[in-house]
Amino acid sequence: MAGVNRKILPGFSLSLGYTVFYLSVLVLVPIAACFVKAGSLSFAEFWGAVWTERSRAAYYLTFGTSFVAALVNVVLGSLIAWVLVRYSFPGKRLIDSLVDMPLALPTAVGGLVYSSLYVEKGWLGRFLVPLGIKAAYTRLGIVLVLIFVGLPFVVRTVQPVLEDFDAEAEEASSSLGATRWQTFRAVILPTLYPALITGFALAFARSVGEYGSVVFVSGNMPYKTEIAPILIVARLEEFAYGEATAIAVVLLVISLSLLVLINVLESWSRRYAG
Amino acid sequence: MMNRTAYVAILLLGAFSLLGCGKPGEKGSGAQAAKEVELLNASYDPTRELWRDVNEHFAPSYEKQSGTKISIKQSHGGSSTQARAVIDGLEADVVTLASYLDTDAISKKGLIKADWIDRLPNRSLPYTSTIVFVVRKGNPKGVKDWPDLIKPGVEVVTPNPKTSGNGYLSFFSAWGSVTERGGSRDDAIQYVTQLYKQVPVLDSGARGATTTFVQKKIGDVHLAWENEAHLEVEEAKGELDLIYPPISIRAEPHVAVVDGNVDRKNTRQAAEAYLKYLYTDEAQEIIAKHFYRPSSEAILKKHAAAFPDIKLFPITAIAKDFPDAHKQYIAEGGVFDAIYKPKK
Numbered sequence: 001m002a003g004v005n006r007k008i009l010p011g012f013s014l015s016l017g018y019t020v021f022y023l024s025v026l027v028l029v030p031i032a033a034c035f036v037k038a039g040s041l042s043f044a045e046f047w048g049a050v051w052t053e054r055s056r057a058a059y060y061l062t063f064g065t066s067f068v069a070a071l072v073n074v075v076l077g078s079l080i081a082w083v084l085v086r087y088s089f090p091g092k093r094l095i096d097s098l099v100d101m102p103l104a105l106p107t108a109v110g111g112l113v114y115s116s117l118y119v120e121k122g123w124l125g126r127f128l129v130p131l132g133i134k135a136a137y138t139r140l141g142i143v144l145v146l147i148f149v150g151l152p153f154v155v156r157t158v159q160p161v162l163e164d165f166d167a168e169a170e171e172a173s174s175s176l177g178a179t180r181w182q183t184f185r186a187v188i189l190p191t192l193y194p195a196l197i198t199g200f201a202l203a204f205a206r207s208v209g210e211y212g213s214v215v216f217v218s219g220n221m222p223y224k225t226e227i228a229p230i231l232i233v234a235r236l237e238e239f240a241y242g243e244a245t246a247i248a249v250v251l252l253v254i255s256l257s258l259l260v261l262i263n264v265l266e267s268w269s270r271r272y273a274g
Numbered sequence: 275m276m277n278r279t280a281y282v283a284i285l286l287l288g289a290f291s292l293l294g295c296g297k298p299g300e301k302g303s304g305a306q307a308a309k310e311v312e313l314l315n316a317s318y319d320p321t322r323e324l325w326r327d328v329n330e331h332f333a334p335s336y337e338k339q340s341g342t343k344i345s346i347k348q349s350h351g352g353s354s355t356q357a358r359a360v361i362d363g364l365e366a367d368v369v370t371l372a373s374y375l376d377t378d379a380i381s382k383k384g385l386i387k388a389d390w391i392d393r394l395p396n397r398s399l400p401y402t403s404t405i406v407f408v409v410r411k412g413n414p415k416g417v418k419d420w421p422d423l424i425k426p427g428v429e430v431v432t433p434n435p436k437t438s439g440n441g442y443l444s445f446f447s448a449w450g451s452v453t454e455r456g457g458s459r460d461d462a463i464q465y466v467t468q469l470y471k472q473v474p475v476l477d478s479g480a481r482g483a484t485t486t487f488v489q490k491k492i493g494d495v496h497l498a499w500e501n502e503a504h505l506e507v508e509e510a511k512g513e514l515d516l517i518y519p520p521i522s523i524r525a526e527p528h529v530a531v532v533d534g535n536v537d538r539k540n541t542r543q544a545a546e547a548y549l550k551y552l553y554t555d556e557a558q559e560i561i562a563k564h565f566y567r568p569s570s571e572a573i574l575k576k577h578a579a580a581f582p583d584i585k586l587f588p589i590t591a592i593a594k595d596f597p598d599a600h601k602q603y604i605a606e607g608g609v610f611d612a613i614y615k616p617k618k
Contacts, residue, residue, distance in 0.1 A: 054611070112485070119490045136490075137475050216482065219475040220434050222614035233478065234436035237354050238605045239379050 034252065037245040049235070049243035050250045058228040063254065065139060065227075066207035069146030073203045074196050076147070077154025084155075085162040099155045102148050111213030114145050118217075137219030142227070145213040150203030157199035161192060193269040201262040208255050310343045311544045316366035318353035318439065318527070319481060320502050324564040325370070331560060332551050336544070344544055352479055353439045360385065360532060367536050367545040370529045372439040374589075374596040377528050385534035394529065400552035401566035403525040404586055405440075405447045406503045407517040408487065408496040415494045419519050420451035423495060424468040431493035432473060433483040435604045440480035442604050444497040447523040449603065450592045454521060454585075467613045488514070499525070501565035504580070524586035526596075527566075 038046065049055075084096055102110065118125045118135035125136060135141040165188065173183040211229040218225040228251055235244035317325055329346040336344050349356065349364065353372035360366050361383050369386075371377050380386050391398050409417050415428050423430050435441035448469055452462040474492060477483040480499065484506060487496040495517075498506060507516045529549050536542040551557050558568040562577045574581060593599035603609045 049606075052606075053616075054614075116490055119492060121491045215478045220437075220478060221476060222611075223616050230434075230437070230478070234434070235606070236358065237437050238600065239354070239358070240606070243606070 031252065034245050034248055037242060038249040041242045041246055045242070046246050049240075049246040054222055054226070055228070055231055055247065057223045058226050058231050059250070059254070061139065061142070061226065062208055062228040062251070063258075065142045065146055066204050066210075069143050069150055069207050070200050070204035072143070072147050073150045073154045074200050077151055077199060077203075078158045078192065078196060080151075081155045081158040081162055085159060099152050101152075102150075103152050107145075107149055107210060107213035108216060110148050111145050111216030114141060114148070114213070115217040118144075136217060137221075137225060139225060141217040142214055142225065145217050146207040146210060149210055149213060150206050153202035153206060154196070154199030157195045157202065158192060161195040165191060190272070193272070194266050197262060197266040197269060201259055201266070204262075205255060205259060208251065309341060311345075311541055313344065313346045313367040313541060313545055313548060314349060314365060315346055315368050315370055315548075316349045316356045316360055316364060317370040318356060318372040319350050319479070320499060321370065321527075322348065322350050324501075324561065324566065327560050327564065328552070328557055331556060332548060335556075336547055336551070340543075340547070342544065346548070352437075354379070360535075365535050365539065366532050367539065367541050368529060368531055368549055370527065372525070372527050373443075374526055374528055375600055376439075377530050378597060380532065381530075385532050386530050387533050390530045390533075391528065393531075394549055395553050396569040397526075398528045398530060399526055399569055400529055400549075400557070401527065401561045401568055402586070403527065403566055404500045404522045404584075405443050405497055405525065406500050406522065407519060408498050408503045408506055409515050409517050410494060411513050411515060413515055413517065417495050417517060420448060420465075420521070423448075424465065424472060428472055428495065429493040430469060430473050430495050430497065431475065431477075431483050431487040432497040433479055434476035435610055437478045438480055438483075440483065440497075440499055440502075441476070442600060443499075443523055443525050445603060445610060446589065446592060446599060447497070449609075450523055450587050451519070451521050454587050454591055463609060463612075466609065470610075470613050500567070500581075504565040518582045518584050521585040521587065524588050526589070 041049065080099065084092065084099075115136045116122050118128065118141060119137075120126065120129045122136070125134075128135065133140075135144055169187055170183055173187045174180075178186065209229070211227075211233075214227050215230065218227060220226050220230055228247060232244045232247050235247065315325055315329075325346075325348050329348070333344050333346065336342065349359075349366065351359070353376045356364075356369070357371060357376035357379050360369060360380050369377060369380060374391075377386065377390070381388060381390055387393075394400075407417060409415070415422070415425070417423065417428065422428065432444040433441040435445045445466065448466050449462050452465045453459070457465070475483075475486050477486055480502065483496065484498065484502065486492050488506060488510065496503075496506070503516055507514045529552065531542065531545045531549060533542075536545045552561070553569065555570065555573065558570045558573040562568045562573055562580070565580060567581050568574050568577075589596050589599055593602055601608065
């Protein structure tokens with residue numbers, strides 16, 4: 001049995017070799033370089049760089065806002081995907097292509113526009129600020145731009161699943177007497193779980209690394225609206241490469257473990273859904 | 275099929291023969307090749323227009339003098355980002371960065387010889403600059419001097435000292451405005467702590483802060499580079515006023531030849547001539563035109579209207595030098611960090 005090639009597709013070693021090479025050059029080597037650079041610090045230096053009161057506040061802010069934004073995106077994104085798949089209306093293709101806008105637009109532009117809209121004298125701010133809603137230079141503003149940059153990920157992962165969804169299952173469910181809500185909850189939603197979780201993970205990961213848009217909308221106040229990537233830039237400004245990479249490594253490790261966790265969740269939900 | 279193969283063969287042959295011709299041709303004109311030189315000037319953000327203007331005037335005069343055709347490329351970015359780029363291999367022949375801190379960092383990596391600061395006149399400073407105030411039309415909050423900045427209700431816009439040269443120069447200025455007038459260290463700490471409480475936004479760079487102040491109309495005072503302030507006020511067409519505080523810091527944007535790069539690229543002669551040119555009357559006039567304070571006394575005096583004679587204290591008034599000041603006040607664990615410590 002051992003000598004028999006059990007793989008049906010030819011070219012396995014070639015394509016795997018290519019994949020590994022490609023991933024190494026693009027992903028693994030830079031990440032490894034990060035770890036090596038951070039490794040040039042002694043443990044005390046490393047700890048001193050990554051675990052200060054200020055950096056903890058920044059991690060909390062970065063991961064907290066990313067989490068909230070990704071959560072909102074799961075709801076908003078699946079709603080948009082639903083509308084785009086289930087209904088047809090004039091201008092649908094336009095809206096469909098608008099969803100990808102945040103990917104194409106330099107995020108710094110997004111951040112600048114958001115902050116100008118929401119400042120006291122901005123188009124939206126002049127109505128919102130008197131009501132006590134301040135989005136520019138607050139955490140709310142950070143969440144808003146992160147929702148903006150993460151939106152396409154949920155829509156684009158949920159959309160194909162909804163498109164492939166068999167209408168017969170829905171019909172069967174309603175002919176068996178289920179209400180619309182029961183059909184949605186018991187039939188449609190479970191099939192969507194894996195896609196929702198993937199979309200969440202992508203939007204979340206994207207948000208954790210986001211810099212360009214956030215610096216313009218957050219105001220960068222230490223302990224309040226200072227995200228972790230700002231700390232990296234601040235340390236680079238001191239030519240403290242090691243300390244800067246140390247913070248990057250912490251972000252990487254936290255993100256990576258969260259992504260692994262999400263992956264486990266996803267495969268679990270896939271089994272559950274299947 | 276045959277036809278196409280033949281066609282490709284001919285093309286290839288042609289290409290090879292061109293290559294073949296090219297080589298001896300280059301060698302033959304070796305003397306001429308030396309007569310064309312290209313320099314890269316790595317500078318910081320707001321100097322774009324200054325260097326474009328300087329280069330336009332320098333190229334023809336250098337060509338006439340030496341018979342060598344010269345073209346100068348510019349690269350702009352945040353000052354310390356540029357320094358890191360040069361350290362990491364950007365092949366700049368000269369660096370014209372915002373602060374000693376950045377030039378010194380390149381020098382410490384061995385790319386610029388240690389004695390660089392004494393190789394050009396006036397400690398390698400063809401011009402200096404400072405930090406001034408920009409206020410709203412008519413100066414409604416009556417801001418004239420540093421102590422006015424911490425009056426209740428005054429909002430100050432300045433970028434983050436941790437990520438911006440404009441940011442830390444503003445900080446040093448504020449600090450020195452206290453200690454240079456006889457205030458103690460504690461007075462200074464008290465002053466900057468209150469000052470930064472009245473800063474609603476810490477943009478990451480100088481241009482971001484300008485946008486916040488001008489476009490988003492946030493704040494009453496903008497602490498800006500002198501040259502940027504002039505442009506800002508000019509462009510605002512009467513909506514903004516320029517205010518000179520009686521005292522401010524002397525900002526020192528040094529220039530230097532990057533030894534490691536010019537020796538490898540064989541461009542030392544041109545690079546040195548380029549920097550020396552900055553001290554000529556012609557270049558000093560251009561520098562003044564762009565609102566940088568020329569190092570030539572005579573030309574500075576000529577433009578006295580644009581450069582009010584305020585007291586400019588050197589960095590040595592508040593620290594040993596720029597790296598020391600940055601370490602004491604701005605870097606991790608410095609005075610600036612203490613300002614934002616949340617109260618327990």
